[in-house]
Each structure stands twice: as structure tokens, then as C-alpha cells.
Amino acid sequence: MLAMDYRGPYRVRVEEKKMPRIEHPRDAIVRVTRSCICGSDLHLYHGMVPDTRVGTTFGHEFCGIVEEVGDEVTNLKAGDHVLVPFNIACGQCHFCKQGLFGNCHESNPQATAVGGIFGYSHTAGGFQGGQAEYARVPYADFGATLIPDWMDPDDAVLLTDVVPTGYQAAEMGGIQKGDTVVIFGAGPVGLMAARSAWLFGAGRVIVFDHLEYRLEFARTFGPAEVYNFKEVDDVVVFMKKTTDGLGADVAIDAVGGDAAGNALQWLFGTKLKLEAGNAIALHWAINSVKKGGIVSIVGVYGPTGNIVPIGNVVNKGLTLRANQASVKRLLPRLIDHVKAGRINPKAMITHRIPLEDIADAYHMFSAKLDNCIKPVLIPNAA
């Protein structure tokens, strides 16, 4: 089968690889029909995530048709069209019992801090991902979810990560009616966080980025007030001035370690890898939220450390909330939202690219060429 193949930072290609096989009684093999490149794949692509081995197939946002199931998978059968949450979760460990499906303790030998994730380095379990014609889906009886007949596969594939991550960012913000919410990053997750903030009753939604085409999209998709941080002298001062000197009630970091916006952080974090990426978005979130406010973090950082103003977290009495999205927990509510027309995920898709052109797709998304917001890969076998 054809599959994406990581060869080193900024280098990927398509290779003929062995077909995945059932390795565990709760596995399924899925023929991939849609697979996205996620903003967090760029952290891998840029060589920022430790233990990303040459030969890895990325891809944690995919849906497809069940080809084969293991002995213990009784709720799926060949031919079912399923969406596959990016978390690999057993559904029965200490953490899964609490709905922490992004923190499963039975899916990742290489690390305890993160559960298994498809195609996200050996630090996240060493599983091959879905940017391929076929994928092995562990714990398929728990994670893989039937796509309703009425649902467009383009919406379904975005429910595997982007939509729940943005929604959970807003949920973790504990937004109360009328709150001012500031979101750093107008990528797909930031866009969904902006949209979701309204569902929780926000009174004002502000989005920062530096890419004009993304801000323009956020203005209508959110909808949101949008600002280019490169045109603002000081993001934090700007936020204070626009909130009567208080700061936002809730700040959301929807960027993570691949941020732009601070030369020192970029040098030490992004280029020299002395930090787990550039944490300027988190720095701004901490400093622009009001005292007693909540900072919700869904941007992905590496497992080492970052320079952030933790003293201000103490002095301002902030609450930090963060996690990988617990996709399975949120799916019923999000499917309702799609059905009711409250969210329209597929509107974010800007590019549909054959799997064979994976190298160009990654470069286009990474370099933000051709106003790319969300690229979807379509395998030949789809």
C-alpha cells in the first residue's frame, strides 16, 4: 500500500509499505478515505518532537471503511464507514474511566505523560498513522465511531481532532455568558475555538494571528474580532486597553510550539531546540488574561520545557487548563452541532490533495502557501 514516509525534518515522501495487520484482538484495519494534515503534524515535520523515527507514517486525523476486525471487536464489521479519534484509548483504564481519553494508560509504552496517538512519533506510542491507504486502528471497538448516513465525510474527518480540540479549548475555558475570550492562532483549531466560544455564551471573541488570509477567514467563520499581532505594538497592552484595563476573562493558546512572533523564542525553541518550541502564544495568553482568569492550552508543545512567565500565573491567581482533546467524550455533542448547522467544519478545508503529492502538501501547509488553511489528503484507494 502507499503511505507517507518521514525521512527527516522537512522531508517526506510516499512509499510502498507493508499492509497493516491485526496485532491485537481489539484492532481493526481501516481503508482510509480521507486523511488530514494537522497543524500538530508540522511539529513532527519540523523535527521538534523527540523520537520521531525515519520511516514513520504520520496522520492522526482520518476516516475510512473497516476492512477487517479483530476477535474482540463486535460492534463494527467490514464495510462500516468510521471516523477514528486521534487518541488511542482503551476505555477502561483509570484515566479513561474519568473521560480522559487523551490520557489512556494502556496505549503508550514509551511515555506516561501522553496516551497513544496515531502517527505521532514513538513518544506517542510508535503507531503508524492514517496518511496512508490503510491503517491499523487499536481499540477500534472503543474509538472508531460510525459516521451517520447524513454526514459528509469531509465533516467527519474533521471531527477526529480539529473540531473537538477547538471545542474543548473553549470548554476548558469555563466560559460564562458575556465573557471576553481571546484566542491566539487562527489555524483550524483556533477557528473552531472561536466558533465554540460563542456556543458557550461568550460575549466577545478576539483572535490574533499574523496571516491576513487566516484572520479574514476567522472574521466570518468565528465570527470574531481579528487582529494581526505584527501590526500591534504590544499584544498584552492592546488586550488590556481593549478590556478597560482588566484583560480577557479567558485566553486560549491554539498555537503551541510552532509559533511566530518572538525572535528569541524562535531561535532558542524552534531552531536550536533548547526549548520545546516557541512559547510566545502561551506567554501572551498568561499576560493578557485578567487576574483570576483562565488560560486554556490546546497548542502542542514538546515534552521538555519552555520559558513562560510562571510567576505571573501565581501573582495573577490564574487557572491553567490543558489537555489533548478527549475526542470520544465530545463526539455525541459535536455530531449534534453539525446536524443542527451550528458548526460547519468542512468550510475550513481549502485544499484536496492526492496522497501521492504528500511532499508538496506538507510544504504548502508548512510554508502557508496558496492561502492554505486545512489540507485533506485523498488516497487512491478511497
Add this chain to the structure above:
Amino acid sequence: MNALTGNKTLVDTSSVTGWAVDADPRNDPTYPYRERDKDPGLTSNWQRPPVQQSNVEILQSIEHIRRPAVFGTANPPSGVSGMIRRVAFRYSESNWMHWLLLMGADRINVVEGVVEDLGRGKVPNIPGEMGVRAEWKHNKKGLATKVAVMAAIGVGAYALFSRRRTRQPAPSKSVTRLEL
């Protein structure tokens, strides 16, 4: 009190489809904190899934007291990078050395990947793997700039190297002097 400043609200909430449908005063404390006692008394005991069997070498965090039930089997550690990864896993996830060694192994693994390609008689198309076609299609100016900068660096490095070589004293003379 929230920080809403009415006169600066640019979006009329009544125009937003679904506004406040998920508003819930009980969403504070919110997920995940509110779920902390959902399964009290469970502690470290739960009914484990069947354990995956495999002969592939799986490196395991020393913070795990037992191997999780499922894991990926692709790309087991191999070569020099694999040796370094094995050393890295002697340290906990809390130890910087663990991650620095893994990052170092990743870089060596890239070289191993090129050697592996060449060993199979395949010369990797590195510009193609880096998406040069997309750059050519959507950012010709940027591509031209990159090529010009790289060419300038190459020419500069070559010139510097050549000048140093011509300035070096002939090795035979120094050998003669030593012998004297």
C-alpha cells in the same frame, strides 16, 4: 464580573447561530477537573485489555510499572540511533537527558535513512521530498531567493576554502624543518 466592554463588541451575539446553547454555570470547574472523582476507588486497578504480543523491540519509559496493553511495532530501534535511544530510555521522562539523547538519535537516524536509501540503490530526491514543486507553483520568487542565497553561500564558502588552501605553507618544507 467579566471584562465585556459593550461598546467594543463587534459581533452581535443574537446573530450567532447557536449562541450560548452550551452555556452552563456548572461548567466551572470544567473538564477535566470536574471529572476527578468520577471513578473513586479505582486507583491503579482496572480490568486490563488483552495484552498485545510481539517480538519487536519496544523501548519503555521507566515511569511505567508494566507495559501498556497495546503499542506500535513500526520502526524498532536500530543502528547507532537505536543504541542511543536505548541509553535514553534509562532516564525518566522528567530527565532532560532522556529527550536530548532522543533528539540526537533522531538526527543521526536521518543520516542512517539516507545511507539506507543509497544502500538500496535509491538516491533520495531531497528537493522533491521538501516540496519544491509546491514552492515552484506558489512561491517562485521565494524559491529564486532561496536558490540565490544558497548559491551565494556556496560560492563564498568555495572562495574562502580556496584562499586558505593557497595561503597554507607547503607541508614538505615544515617536515624538512622538523627533521633539522
